Amino acid sequence: MLKKLLALALVAAAAVVSGAGQLRAEPANGEPTPWAINLQPAFSPVMEKVHDFHNLLLVIIISVTVLVLAILAYVMVRFNAKRNPVPSRTSHNTLLEVVWTAVPIMILVVIAIPSLRLLFFSAKPENPEMTLKVTGHQWYWTYTYPDQEDMTFDSIPIAADQLKPGQPRLLAVDNPVVLPVDTTVQVLVTADDVIHDWAVPSLGLKKDATPGRINETWVRIEKPGTYYGMCSELCGVNHYFMPIQIEALSKEDYQAWVKQAKEQFAAKDGPATSLARADRAD
Amino acid sequence: MAYATTAGHGEHDDHHPTGWRRWIYSTNHKDIGTMYIILSLVAALIGGVMSWMIRLELAEPGIQFFDNTQFYNVLVTAHGFLMVFFVVMPAMIGGFGNWFVPLMIGAPDMAFPRMNNISFWLTAAGLTLLVSSAFVGEGPGTGWTVYPPLSSIAYHPGAAVDFGILALHLAGAGSILGAINLIVTVFNMRAPGMTLHRMPLFVWAILVTAFLLLLALPVLAGALTMLLTDRNFGTSFYAVSGGGDPLLWQHLFWFFGHPEVYIIILPAFGIISQIISTFSKKPVFGYLGMAYAMCAIGFVGFIVWAHHMYTSGIGTNARAYFTVATMIIAVPTGIKIFSWLATMWGGSIDFKAPMMFALGFLWLFVIGGVTGVVLANAGIDFVMHDTYYVVAHFHYVMAIAAIFAMFGAYYYWIGKMSGRQYSERLAQIQFWIFFIGVNVLFFPQHFLGLGGMPRRIPDYPDAFAGWNMVSSVGAAITMVGTLMFYYIIWHTFRYGKTAEANPWGEGATTLEWTVPSPAPFHTHEELPVIGAGDHGHGPLHGGVQPAE
Numbered sequence: 001m002l003k004k005l006l007a008l009a010l011v012a013a014a015a016v017v018s019g020a021g022q023l024r025a026e027p028a029n030g031e032p033t034p035w036a037i038n039l040q041p042a043f044s045p046v047m048e049k050v051h052d053f054h055n056l057l058l059v060i061i062i063s064v065t066v067l068v069l070a071i072l073a074y075v076m077v078r079f080n081a082k083r084n085p086v087p088s089r090t091s092h093n094t095l096l097e098v099v100w101t102a103v104p105i106m107i108l109v110v111i112a113i114p115s116l117r118l119l120f121f122s123a124k125p126e127n128p129e130m131t132l133k134v135t136g137h138q139w140y141w142t143y144t145y146p147d148q149e150d151m152t153f154d155s156i157p158i159a160a161d162q163l164k165p166g167q168p169r170l171l172a173v174d175n176p177v178v179l180p181v182d183t184t185v186q187v188l189v190t191a192d193d194v195i196h197d198w199a200v201p202s203l204g205l206k207k208d209a210t211p212g213r214i215n216e217t218w219v220r221i222e223k224p225g226t227y228y229g230m231c232s233e234l235c236g237v238n239h240y241f242m243p244i245q246i247e248a249l250s251k252e253d254y255q256a257w258v259k260q261a262k263e264q265f266a267a268k269d270g271p272a273t274s275l276a277r278a279d280r281a282d
Numbered sequence: 283m284a285y286a287t288t289a290g291h292g293e294h295d296d297h298h299p300t301g302w303r304r305w306i307y308s309t310n311h312k313d314i315g316t317m318y319i320i321l322s323l324v325a326a327l328i329g330g331v332m333s334w335m336i337r338l339e340l341a342e343p344g345i346q347f348f349d350n351t352q353f354y355n356v357l358v359t360a361h362g363f364l365m366v367f368f369v370v371m372p373a374m375i376g377g378f379g380n381w382f383v384p385l386m387i388g389a390p391d392m393a394f395p396r397m398n399n400i401s402f403w404l405t406a407a408g409l410t411l412l413v414s415s416a417f418v419g420e421g422p423g424t425g426w427t428v429y430p431p432l433s434s435i436a437y438h439p440g441a442a443v444d445f446g447i448l449a450l451h452l453a454g455a456g457s458i459l460g461a462i463n464l465i466v467t468v469f470n471m472r473a474p475g476m477t478l479h480r481m482p483l484f485v486w487a488i489l490v491t492a493f494l495l496l497l498a499l500p501v502l503a504g505a506l507t508m509l510l511t512d513r514n515f516g517t518s519f520y521a522v523s524g525g526g527d528p529l530l531w532q533h534l535f536w537f538f539g540h541p542e543v544y545i546i547i548l549p550a551f552g553i554i555s556q557i558i559s560t561f562s563k564k565p566v567f568g569y570l571g572m573a574y575a576m577c578a579i580g581f582v583g584f585i586v587w588a589h590h591m592y593t594s595g596i597g598t599n600a601r602a603y604f605t606v607a608t609m610i611i612a613v614p615t616g617i618k619i620f621s622w623l624a625t626m627w628g629g630s631i632d633f634k635a636p637m638m639f640a641l642g643f644l645w646l647f648v649i650g651g652v653t654g655v656v657l658a659n660a661g662i663d664f665v666m667h668d669t670y671y672v673v674a675h676f677h678y679v680m681a682i683a684a685i686f687a688m689f690g691a692y693y694y695w696i697g698k699m700s701g702r703q704y705s706e707r708l709a710q711i712q713f714w715i716f717f718i719g720v721n722v723l724f725f726p727q728h729f730l731g732l733g734g735m736p737r738r739i740p741d742y743p744d745a746f747a748g749w750n751m752v753s754s755v756g757a758a759i760t761m762v763g764t765l766m767f768y769y770i771i772w773h774t775f776r777y778g779k780t781a782e783a784n785p786w787g788e789g790a791t792t793l794e795w796t797v798p799s800p801a802p803f804h805t806h807e808e809l810p811v812i813g814a815g816d817h818g819h820g821p822l823h824g825g826v827q828p829a830e
Contacts, residue, residue, distance in 0.1 A: 032745035036733040039665065053662050061652035068619060068648050072641065075626045079562070080633065087563040087789075088628035097568055100620040101613060108609045111655065116602055118661030123598040138437075169343070170743045194432040195528060197593060197668060201734035206664045208594045210529065211431060212522030215595035230743075232593075232668040232736045234425045236432060237351045240739035 028225030028248075030202025031168060040202040043227065043248075044219050046122045047204030053118050060107060122204065125218035128186035132179065136189075136196030136209035136231070139238035143177045148258055153265040157241050171228040176245035178261070180254035181221050189215045194236060200229035200244055208233055221248040298803050309395035311380045312801060314402050316699065318376030321402075322369050322688075323768070325409055329364035330764055332357045337723075337757035343744045354740040355423030356442075360416050362426030363446070366546065367453045368409045370684045374549035375495075376402060376460055378691050379488045381699060383464060385794035385801065386482045388473025388810040393466040397459050404456030408449045415445030422446045425738055427539070428509065430520040430531050435513045444513060447506045454499045454506075461495035464488055473793075475812035479573075482792045483566055486573045487552025490580045491545050497584070498541040505534035532594055536587035543680050544583040548576055550687030551618060554640045556792065557690050558622050561637035562629025563789035568621040575614035575621075582611050592660045593667050601660035608658035615651060619644065634786075635709035639690030642717050643683050650679025653728065671731025674724050682720045689716070689767065696774060697781030701800030704774045712770060716763030723756030 030043055042048040078084065133144035145151040155173045163172060179185055189198050191209035199206035200219075206229075207217040221227070231242035249257060298304055308314050336357055339346050348354040380398065384391055392398045415422055419440015424433040433443050468489045472481070481489075508519040509531065518524025520531045559566045566572055586608045592601055622644060631637065653675040657663050666672055689712075697703045726749035735746045742750065784795035797805045 032733045032735070032743055034745050035729075035748045036745070037729040039732050040734055047665075050662055050665055053659070054656075054665075057656050057659075057662070061655060065648055065652055068623070069645065071623050072626075072644060075623060075629075076631065076633075076641070079626060079629050079631050081630045084628070084630050087630040089564070090624075090628055091565045091567050091569065093567075093624070096620075096624065097571055097617070101617060104613050104616040108612060108655075111659065112606060112609060115605060115659040115661050119602055119605065119659070120598060122661060122664070123601075168743055168745075170741060194437055195429055199668075199734075199736075201665065204665060206593050206667060210595060212527065213529070213595055228743075229734070230736050230739075234355065234429070234432065234738045236437060237355065237423070239355075240351065240736075240741050 028223040028227075030200065030225065030227030030246075031171060032201075032228075042202065042204070043222050043225070044203040044205075045222075046219070047202060049118050049121060050204050053114055056114065057111065060111065064107075122217075124216070125184045125186055125220075128184045128218060130180075130183060131186045131188060132177065133188045134177075134190070134198050134209065136191035136193075136198065136235070136242075138193050138236050139231070139242040140173075141177075141196075141198070141242070141244060143175075145258075148262065151258075151262055151265055153261070155245070157243050168228065170241055171230070171243045171245065173243055173245045176226070176247040178247045178249060178254065178257050179219070179221055180251045181224055181248050183251065184220045185218060187217045187219060189217065195233050196231050196235045196242065197233035198229070198244060199232040200227050200246060202227050203229075203246070205229065206232055221246070224248050224250055224253075307399070308402075309391075309399055310803060311384050311392045311395070311398060312699075312803070314398050315377050315380035315382075317402055318372045318380060318405070319378075321406055321409060322373035322377060323771075325364050325368035325372070326764075327768070328413065329361050329369055330761070332361040332364070334757055334761055336361065337754045339740050340742070340750050341754035342751065343742060343747050345741050348740050351740050352420050352423045355425070355738065356416050356421035358738050359422050359425055359446075360412065363412055363450075364409075365681060366426065366542065367450065368405070368412065370546045370681075370688070371453075371457060372405055373688050374546070374553075374684070374691075375457070375464070375488065375491060376405065378484075378553065378688075378695065379460075379464060379491075379549065382695065382794055383467060383485055383488050384471070385698075385797065385805060386485050386792050387468065387471065387476050388793050388806050388812070389467060389471035390804060390806045390809075392463050393471055394463050397463050401456045401460040401463065404452045404459070408451075408453030408456065411445050411449035411452060415442045415449060418442045418445050427535060428531075429535075430509060430512065430528050431522075433509065433513075434521065444510065447510050447513075450506055451503060454503050457495050458499050461492040461499075464492040465496065468492075473806065473809040473812060479570065480812055481573075482552075483555035483569070483572055483576075484549075484552035484792075487548045487550075487555075487576055490576045491548045494541045494545050494548070494580050494583065498538045498545070501534055502538035505531060505538070508534075529591075529594060529596075532591050533588070536590045537584075539590065540587040541580075541583045543676070544579055546684050547680050548580065550643065550684045551576060553687045553691045553694070554622065554643050555625075557636045557640040557694055558625050560694070560786050560789040560791075561632045561634060561640075562626045563632075563787070564625055564629045565791075566621070567624035567627075568617070571617055572621050575617045578614040579611060582607065582614070586611065589658060589660070589663070592663045605658060605660045609655065612651070612655055612658075619648060619651075632786075632789075634693075635704070635706060635713060636690040636694035638710065638713045639686045639693065642713065643686040643690065645717075646678050646683040646686060646720070649725075650675055650677075650683060654679055666731055668737055669731035670727040670735045670737060673737050674727035674731060677720075677724045677727075682724065689713075694786075695794075696778075697785050698794055698797075698799050698801055700775060700778070701781055702774050702778030703781040703785055704770055704778060708766070708770050708773060712763055712766045715759060715766060719756055719759030719761075719763050721756070723753055723760050726750075726752045726756075 028043055042051050130147050135142040141155045153175050155175045158172045158174055160169050189207045189209045191211045196209040198209055203219050205219055207215045225248055227246040229244040231239055339348055419442045422442045431437060511517040512519055518526040520526045520528050555566050586604055588596055588604045589608045657675055693704055693709055730746055730749050735742055781799040783798050784790050
């Protein structure tokens, strides 16, 4: 009964937390919120499944914790030296030992099945419709669109004193990566100096950008909006200031952006990139 | 098993070198144990100050103190190294292990007393090198995981990382020698009747730990040597440009690094078993299950390393395997938790300070353990990976839990080691301050991590300000609790009451309580004989009979 109540309360709490994100006015915003106690709201199929699985795990781990701590509290009250001056000599109980070995195994099986399903779902997209290549540098990201004649641009963090109103500190960049909604995007992640990690919590994205390797992940964004993330592998002195900003546009707006961006970055691409490269300590 | 050789040396009990020779040249397990504990207390102060500096910087958004963010990264790195290699390991294995393994198994000393000496001094030299690494060049700002290419010569051109590598080499060599010493001692020097299945669980814990050290540390040494030659001699084990692979380092590092977390927590398991049994006045419940659960944890600990690498790009099938293997650890761990509860069940519990810390350990270990079950799943771990959720998890389950076991062990054994008993009132106050402090410090970090705050950053988006401030307040409370512990040490030596041979009464049944307090320079020169069914907890079953 207690377990059921707890589960209900948890699911309700989770609904409130995730609902709060979805009730926001359009467009969606994938960014951290003050005093949050749970995952950021989900805006991709992977992250939605992560939420579901996390809610299941929360019910299990909180029940286990409460059970153990309740036994502990009972033992402390019932078997303290004052109430129980003569200790028992019991040191074996085979049935008990079998039970507390077997029950955890069953709980783990209950966890493992959805866990592996989620793992294989998140690992590889079915029929990606486009590809985005992400390259990490100390300390900015470069985005390449192989489907758009390798259109490439750098995404440089905006210093705190140059932020426009509404741009969050340490999260906003000058050229966000732009992606269409309702499109399965294959993301290829690599780096050309040290290891970085391309992560956007609300979209369920996190992949190491390792020099010499191309790692694959994928995303399908469900709502137009802005989604923020931070580099998630220690990469040197400016590791804390290497944000990721994704602008998700409707398919039509995205096509318009591609047209405009091709012109913009065709002109800027060469010098901007080489300038940034010269910055690096080689 | 050892057998009594020469008797009648009792009158030489306290013949020992005096002055600095007693310590520098020491071959005595108790003196060396004491030196390890002092080393750990010194390193804990340095590592603790570093963590308070980190929490001060993180109390508010924006860069407060570290305009040089490299120095912040150096602090994060050094804090990890110090706490793992120079606080927990020396205290648990070198300190309490040295002191109490021989006493508990009825051996006069360690098997290789001179090797014991070099183990300690290698560790001390390692500590010196590690602390100085922070002041050489730009300092090692790589995190304790030292991932190349960040740790390569191109991105850390100064000698700091080399200092760090050599520090770990020295400490590692010291630990390997110490592990050999402990294994040989446990296998060959047990008193007559002290069969393996009668050893106290602390000895079991140290034995399993010693095997983990022996198997894991050479892998680290090899990996470090390759990093050293990559940095200095132009090899390219980890350099892509020369055909190497940064992931090779990650595999090797974590093949060492995961057993390392069990190296830290297994001795704590042993200590907690002794304390809970003593203060519940009952033998440990399910003794064999407890001993073999530790063996199982030690074994499985070697085949789960890549759960630290779920986002590194390793294959999906590999991640599926490591998910399942990692979750299996929850089973022997659960056996231990429930057996501790069953040990207390029906007991007559005294809530003395060591017991309070053991109960605190259970609290921390359960909370840290269940978040470990969450993180075991590759399908969800990638969301928490490299966030404060992981920081909260491992501080709960390993770091602070180990510190609680060490506090508990200190209060439990200080009478035996120093001949003076701590002040119960002060220790109880210290427990509550520290317990509240660490929970306020680390619990909110789960929220920060779920919200997406990455680790190892000196500044964070403003949305994370609230819980970070709470966490830093917790750090301040923890600091008070820590400093109070150092005061209690001073207070014990200055004002502590003379300790009896066995201050804990009927529950304390292991052999160390049969020798006087403080334990004489030489003990068990005449080997005790242990009766059947003792489990190192003799008197409950009819008594340990010292061979007169």
